[in-house]
Every structure is written in C-alpha cells, then in structure tokens.
Amino acid sequence: MSSSENVAKALLDIGAVKIQPDDPFTWASGIISPIYCDNRQIIGNVEARKEIVKYFVEKIEKISPDAEVVAGTSTAGIPHASFISDAMELPMSYVRGSKKKHGTGRLIEGASVKGKKVVLIEDLISTGGSSIEAAEILREEGAEVEIVLAIFSYQLEKAHDNFESSGFKYETLSDLDALLDVSIKENLLTKEERSEVVQFRDSL
Numbered sequence: 001m002s003s004s005e006n007v008a009k010a011l012l013d014i015g016a017v018k019i020q021p022d023d024p025f026t027w028a029s030g031i032i033s034p035i036y037c038d039n040r041q042i043i044g045n046v047e048a049r050k051e052i053v054k055y056f057v058e059k060i061e062k063i064s065p066d067a068e069v070v071a072g073t074s075t076a077g078i079p080h081a082s083f084i085s086d087a088m089e090l091p092m093s094y095v096r097g098s099k100k101k102h103g104t105g106r107l108i109e110g111a112s113v114k115g116k117k118v119v120l121i122e123d124l125i126s127t128g129g130s131s132i133e134a135a136e137i138l139r140e141e142g143a144e145v146e147i148v149l150a151i152f153s154y155q156l157e158k159a160h161d162n163f164e165s166s167g168f169k170y171e172t173l174s175d176l177d178a179l180l181d182v183s184i185k186e187n188l189l190t191k192e193e194r195s196e197v198v199q200f201r202d203s204l
C-alpha cells in the first residue's frame with residue numbers, strides 16, 4: 001500500500017470515518033456532507049498517532065528541511081503540531097480561532113514566528129478556509145509559511161483554487177481517493193456507495 005493508503009487505513013481502523021447519507025454532517029464551511037472524517041480520534045490511539053507523526057516528519061524533512069517552527073491550527077491541528085515539534089525538537093506555536101479576550105490578548109501562542117520558516121499543521125482540508133486563515137495570520141505576524149500540511153483532504157476543486165489564490169502551498173498525507181480505494185479493498189464500501197461519495201465531492 002502507498003503511504004496515502006496506509007494513512008487512510010489507519011483512519012478507517014480507528015473508526016475515524018463515518019459515512020451517513022441518511023444522517024448527514026455539517027462541515028465548518030456549512031456544507032452538508034454524507035461523510036465525516038474525525039481526525040481528533042487519532043490522538044486517542046497511540047499506534048495511529050505515531051504512524052501519522054512519522055509520515056508528517058518524513059514530509060517536513062523532505063519539503064522544508066530548514067523549518068524553524070511547527071505551528072498548529074486551532075483546535076484539531078494543535079495536538080499533531082505538538083507531537084511533530086517534539087519528534088523534530090523544534091519550537092511550536094499555535095494560532096487561536098480568535099484573539100484571546102483577556103490576559104495577553106494574543107492570537108498566536110507559543111514560539112515567536114516573526115522572520116521564521118514555519119510549517120503549519122492542520123488536521124483536515126475541506127475548502128481550505130480554516131487553514132488559509134491561520135496561514136494568513138502567521139504571515140501577518142512576519143512568518144515565512146513554508147507549507148500547510150494536513151492529514152486528509154477531500155480534494156475539492158474549491159480548496160485547490162482557494163490555496164492557489166492565497167499563494168500558500170499545501171500537501172496532505174492522505175485523501176478521499178485513497179480512503180475510498182482502501183474502503184473498497186477492505187470491503188467496507190460497495191462500488192455504488194463509493195460513486196455516491198465521489199459524486200457528492202465532485203458536485204461541490
């Protein structure tokens with residue numbers, strides 16, 4: 001299996017993926033979806049999270065070997081950024097969803113990102129809106145955002161377009177195509193169910 005399929009299999013094995021056409025999910029963007037990938041489940045499984053961290057570290061070493069800070073998006077990107085920064089012995093920061101209303105009033109916490117090469121860790125990309133917003137906040141603070149890395153992407157054209165116009169690069173460890181391929185191989189999905197999900201994705 002490819003690394004993308006290995007990650008997809010890990011997500012399936014820990015029960016992170018739910019397909020419920022009759023009881024759909026609402027995504028952060030407001031999109032109503034028959035599928036939901038809950039990457040937050042990964043932190044509850046030591047083997048799965050070690051595997052995910054290993055793939056993230058391999059990618060960072062290849063794409064951004066001079067990275068100086070690992071940053072996480074709020075909230076689901078934060079634990080993964082922590083594991084990665086620990087494995088790579090790099091400083092970490094995270095971007096809040098909104099400015100803290102008391103105390104320091106900060107939007108970015110942890111390591112200073114000013115003038116630093118930063119890799120931004122997100123758990124999942126649907127439209128890309130959340131991660132692009134976090135990347136913009138880092139850029140406004142003077143960071144050099146090397147790349148946005150996420151565990152999973154639905155491969156929406158909208159995400160591709162949004163990233164292109166933002167100027168940020170992104171890559172993911174796995175994606176919907178790999179997830180559906182593995183689901184078919186493991187007899188978790190029929191070909192009809194697969195085409196329903198693909199049709200949904202391509203309609204967005």
Ligand SMILES: O=P(O)(O)OC[C@H]1O[C@H](OP(=O)(O)OP(=O)(O)O)[C@H](O)[C@@H]1O
Nearest residue numbers: 028029074075076125126127128129130
């Ligand atoms: O690419 P997008 O269309 O922006 O969607 C993906 C985002 O949505 C989810 O976050 P959510 O808002 O559910 O918050 P959480 O991370 O705090 O759980 C997910 O963790 C991504 O951050």
Ligand SMILES: O=C(O)c1cc(=O)[nH]c(=O)[nH]1
Nearest residue numbers: 027028035036037038126
């Ligand atoms: O777009 C989202 O909000 C979203 C989709 C998904 O599958 N999983 C998730 O955590 N968020």
